[in-house]
Amino acid sequence: MGEVIPHWLTKQAFLAPDKCAIETDKGESISFKELKVASEQFARKLAEAGVGKGDRIGILSTNQQAMVIAIHALSYLGAVAVLLNTRLTEQELRYQVDDAGVSLILCNDQSTYTEDNWTGDQRLLSFSEIDQFEEKPVILQEELDLEDEFTVIYTSGTTGFAKGVIHTYGNHWWSAIGSALNLGLDERDKWLATLPIFHVGGLSIFLKSVIYGMPVYLLEKFDAKTVDQAIETNGVTIVSVVTVMLQRLLSEREGRRYPETFRCMLLGGGPAPLPLLEQAKKSHIPVFQSYGMTETSSQIVTLSPEHALNKLGSAGKPLFPGQLQINEQGEDGVGEVFVKGPMVTKGYLHNPVETEKVLQDGWLATGDLGYLDEDGFLYIVERRTDLIISGGENIYPSEIESVLTGMKEIQEVGVVGKQDEIWGQIPVAFIVTNSSTLTKEEIDAYAESYLAAYKRPKKIYFVDTLPRNAANKLVRKELLHAIKEDG
């Protein structure tokens, strides 16, 4: 058993019952007390639908208030939320829910999936369908044990199989506290959430909300104009973004300043190009660059704006409860980045092998390469060599390769990330085929049923052979050279 605290939503509803918890661009608003009551009611309906302590329940939804209520409801039952990326194909989704042992999937009312058309073994019910249930008079959790599992979020792995990252209540708690010690806590804060809640960066905003007693301005999807307006006129003080969003916000702003009350543009989801950071600086936008991953429950390293210029390109220093080491350094000081702290996952679901591979004595091997400067600031030199980050989404080449080699006309595939002005990177594929008639369109059509759209190769090159080293391992660097020559 870990430390025990009162249920965080119940507590916040007691401390600040009438304070706004969530508001939307559609003019909706819900207080902490209302959020608690709605979540408790939903919990009792879920209990009536058969959900109990320890059950893993899929949540497949775009950003909406009902999704947040469902997540809190599961915490009242001691059930575990398996957050599913709505962009995935049914094939990909089925892998995740099967792997997690999910028996029930909750989806938003607009979902294309229904109980009837879902091909997996799970029950699938919409939020509204759950709302039709009676409330079962079960005892709800009044306390949270920080060592208990709360959420599972899948992340693609180098092996091509997605791995379920387990987050305890404690992981989320310490992430929120680490962020507060870094950014400060102001009672006027309002955090805009436009990142998907099924990613840990989006989810974390709603947990900070109940822990801090802070309203969230919730957007179903990113729209530069709406976000810009919310900052300008709705008192938003903090926004979490990925690079492509920052670019669009900057062009929407056209150099005009944000109000003084806007105090943090938290930038995550992969490295940011220097010109963009310089442009943000010029526009007086307080960008906090950050580095983190699903396994660290969102940011674990952050660069504050006062260092944005003199440490340009750095990811900053680890949050207060976090630690960082560079292991197996080369002569240039570059080595693998290891991180540790109470916000780091205890491991992958049902996967002790992968867990042991990356977690030793509390230290997480990130697979990323980086170095520290003389002041201890982290510079990421290269994300996991085989990781492509496209618009904030992680893509593993091996996953795409393993799908495409399933096509009988394809002999070999090599996938790499191509630099892209808008998305940061996009996946491109090099194909060796023995068919003289295979077309790029046929490959894309095949990929469509296995891979989420953002994962599908945006460009396909037919080649005679793939570059391999003596050990017959694919040499991705040479593929990257080939792209550059291609322009």
Add this chain to the structure above:
Amino acid sequence: MGEVIPHWLTKQAFLAPDKCAIETDKGESISFKELKVASEQFARKLAEAGVGKGDRIGILSTNQQAMVIAIHALSYLGAVAVLLNTRLTEQELRYQVDDAGVSLILCNDQSTYTEDNWTGDQRLLSFSEIDQFEEKPVILQEELDLEDEFTVIYTSGTTGFAKGVIHTYGNHWWSAIGSALNLGLDERDKWLATLPIFHVGGLSIFLKSVIYGMPVYLLEKFDAKTVDQAIETNGVTIVSVVTVMLQRLLSEREGRRYPETFRCMLLGGGPAPLPLLEQAKKSHIPVFQSYGMTETSSQIVTLSPEHALNKLGSAGKPLFPGQLQINEQGEDGVGEVFVKGPMVTKGYLHNPVETEKVLQDGWLATGDLGYLDEDGFLYIVERRTDLIISGGENIYPSEIESVLTGMKEIQEVGVVGKQDEIWGQIPVAFIVTNSSTLTKEEIDAYAESYLAAYKRPKKIYFVDTLPRNAANKLVRKELLHAIKEDG
């Protein structure tokens, strides 16, 4: 093993090396990096003096920077600081250090005690004497296990024997985080420390300092003019006070407003009289009333200023990680106050009997009586019936009674707290004697060698008998009536 975090001073020295950690009214100032270096050096000198992991080391000092350095130094060695009240008699001090198994006492250079005149079995060295030691090249703690013991502070008990309250690093950590979630965190914060550091309320300011990265304005002792000036011109934003200090500050202020930047007068150490709170409200002083004790690592319940008027007299609501229950309620809702949370001590040193008496399943029986109003605000009706709080110091009548009955001329003693305009309460004694010549002066002279000055009866009444109930138990209420009649 509990959660592990980086050593908090090392971490803050890394995050904000040049930021001021401590400044004094004498114009001294030390940065977090300097504080870290000084504490590490002092740790190595202590190691040379024989201090090692797990050792309990007494600290007997008035508020000064060297004391703070000594406390941090002990944390680098994994040793435990036993904080001693400088107002105690040698007899009282000897009881505590013997009970705690202290082998070495560190005292400030101005202490009346020296290695030569200290009559206990312990070594006693001043901070300056330790400074003369070489630095022993020992490995210092780079991490803190939140379940490890860090400090011991004695608190008088109903039995008359002081009990050593154990605080882990985690207790102090959670106390600091609970307070931050309540008060917010502003990078411009500066907390004035004039409460004794040997009390948990004073100590906690210096741990918040390293956890938040916040400067402390340190005063050796309370002086209304100096505190007033510090708020007016030195950018102090938060001050911790007890009632008598608030009274003096108010009369020093004479109704003038504090600067806008001053945001919190944290009032602890016993109940505050309503007229004082009303006067503070009139002067626009943001008083946060709080309720706590050594066992809760300082405040655990706090009333924010927005409720100061509509909840006048309430202690507020428990901090975010804390919980509160009223047990064995009477018909009027009044019952014993129980609290729970990760800031609550795990128990008393070497005292499983007393520990079990007050701690059950994480719930601490405070012994205080109170009730909750319909909004869940706590009202303390009566502190432990036998507890006297005088100028923020706790006094247990039983301790005084057991000392005075040691005087051969005294047959029986009953001690109670008399209301006092300045100190809140003062101890007064009712004496039954068989001597016709015993004088009040003789009693006071006798008490002087056993009891700290603030504990010695300020008024002595000779009586023929003490009021007792059928079970022969002293009925203190009747003594209180007698005082009132006395005027």
